[in-house]
Amino acid sequence: MLSIHRLDTSAADFQSVLRRLLAYDASQDESIERATAEILLRVQQEGDAALLEYTRRFDRVEAESVAALEIDRSEWLAALDKLPQDQRAALEAAAERIKRYHEHQVTQSWSYTEEDGTVLGQKVTPLDRVGLYVPGGKAAYPSSVLMNAIPAKVAGVPEVIMVTPTPDGVRNPIVLAAAAIGGVDRVWAIGGAQAVGAVAYGTQTISPVDKVVGPGNAYVAAAKRRVFGTVGIDMIAGPSEILVICDGSTPPDWVAMDLFSQAEHDEMAQSILLCPDAAYIEAVQQSIDRLLPTMQRADILRTSLANRGALIKVKSMEEACEIANQIAPEHLEISTTEPERWADLIRHAGAIFLGPYTSESLGDYCAGPNHVLPTARTARFSSPLGVYDFQKRSSLIKVSQAGAQTLGRIASTLARGEGLQAHAASAEYRLEPSDTKA
Incomplete structure (x- = not known):
């Protein structure tokens, strides 16, 4: 049996145990911070020359100029044409749903006139240029391309610049295809902290952007943190999280797989179940034990669930909602017969998935709302990525x-x-x- 934490809210030490379970050491590795600071400084001072040197060193890609690292649009379109039909259809369907959802977020300018003729209002304008970081090489995150690029284009951003590393010259075709579908304007085969520096500060060849968005490794995260203020950023994301509130009515296998869906990201991901039914919690435990050996990423799942996962018995559904607000999860599934009733009690969550048929994975790919969500309890004060992140407001006073x-x-x-x-x-x-x- 997998040794996943089994907690009960009636235990005297429940809150202290929960705090330890939720604790995430976000302190930065000093070696990563030093290396990132050096890379950014050199890119800021030397521009193209530093960018070419770091691309040779880290990606093993030789280029005579930064201009040679731009991936021509014809290559994106060719990648799109060569995609298997089912993949292309899925990408296009997801893109359409994401676009339709985000169109509802567009904020318009407004004004009103007071009795004495004074006019007050707000002018809403898009950012001029946005830089989108996308992991490359063997990693393929076309969904992240769509989730970041489409809201920016819906907001009216004239130019979305994508940077993606191509280790050993390997260019990921599905990522390039997603760039074509998502409305990206230019793509550069550069990555790492040096790519973040290039789009934040600009080089002789690459013009600076106003905001940098998109996921990346520890060096990318450190670079985004350091360039914030010179440019905007979306967020510094921590490990992925899912919290499932269940009344015992959902098939246990479904809930076990939903917990797996986030635990498989990496060993630091967190998956938690809150339920008032002890027998149901035991059934979910049995499902976990039976299904885990069948999973391709079983080792990651096992470590993630054992270290940071939990099955928690609560006194009531009301208490489950109270604890959910305390946790403020990235993804919250309310897998119950009356999900709207319990959603009314939720104040803090990145995204709320209502009902047993609403698996978190649908939100990751194609439901429509953005999958770039606040983690590490930041849902208490921040929101999902959206059109509003690519628009800014100016006050009008006449x-x-x-x-x-x-x-x-x-x-x-x-x-x-x-x-x-x-x-x-x-x-x-x-x-x-x-x-x-x-």
């Missing part, structure tokens, strides 16, 4: 002559209270002579 008389007196009083004479005078100059202060 004060009428009449409005300047009212607002000017208010501003003057407040400015003088703060000891800022020029602020006060700036407002007072616009007052009518009879209203001007002595």
Whole structure:
């Protein structure tokens, strides 16, 4: 039997055990931080030359110029044409669903006019350029290309630049095909911290972007953290998480496989079940033990579930929701007969999957909502990636002559209270002579 944590909320030490289970050491490896800092500094100072050197060193790709590392659109289209028909159809169907969902997120500019003619409002504009990082080589994440590129294009971003490493010159065809479907504008065969630096700072060949999004290894994460402020970033993601709230009505095998779906990502992923039915929890344990040996990534699953997984007996469904809010998971499945009832009690979750037929994996690929979600309890204060991450807002203020008389007196009083004479005078100059202060 797999040694997965079995917890009970009635135990005196439950909260302390849960805190230890949820704890994730996000401290950065000093060697990675030092190496990343050096790479970014050299790319910032030397541009193309540093980028070419690091591409030779880390990806074993020789190029006479950075321009030679750009992957021509004809190659993406050729990759798309060569895809097996079922893969192409699946990518196109997922892209259409993702586009349709994100179109509902578009924010429009607005304004209103006050009685004295003063106009106040908000102007919404897209970012000019976005950099999308996509792991390359043997790793293939076409779904991440779609989830990052499509919201940016729906937001109206004119140029989405994709960077993806090509170790030993291996270019992943399904990733290039996804770039063609997702509306990417240019693709560069570069990766690692040096690619993040190139799109953040710009080089002689690559123009800088306004925001960097997309998943990557520890060096990519460290680089995104360091360039934040020069550019925006989506988030620094931790290990993947799934929390399943179940009332015992879902087939145990389904729930076991849902727990597997996140545990298979890596050994640090976290899968937790909350249920008030002890017999059902035992049935899920039996399903885990029976199904685990059949899985291709059984070793990763075993380590992930043993170290960070848990089957937790709760007193009630209400308590399950309370604990779910405490955990604030990336993915929350409410696998019950009345999922909407319990969803009303949830305040913190990256994405909420309602009902037994809504497996988390559907959200990862094709349901429509974004699969880039807050992890490590950050769902308490942050949201999934969306169109709003690629739009920005500017305040609009047009004060009428009449409005300047009212607002000017208010501003003057407040400015003088703060000891800022020029602020006060700036407002007072616009007052009518009879209203001007002595």
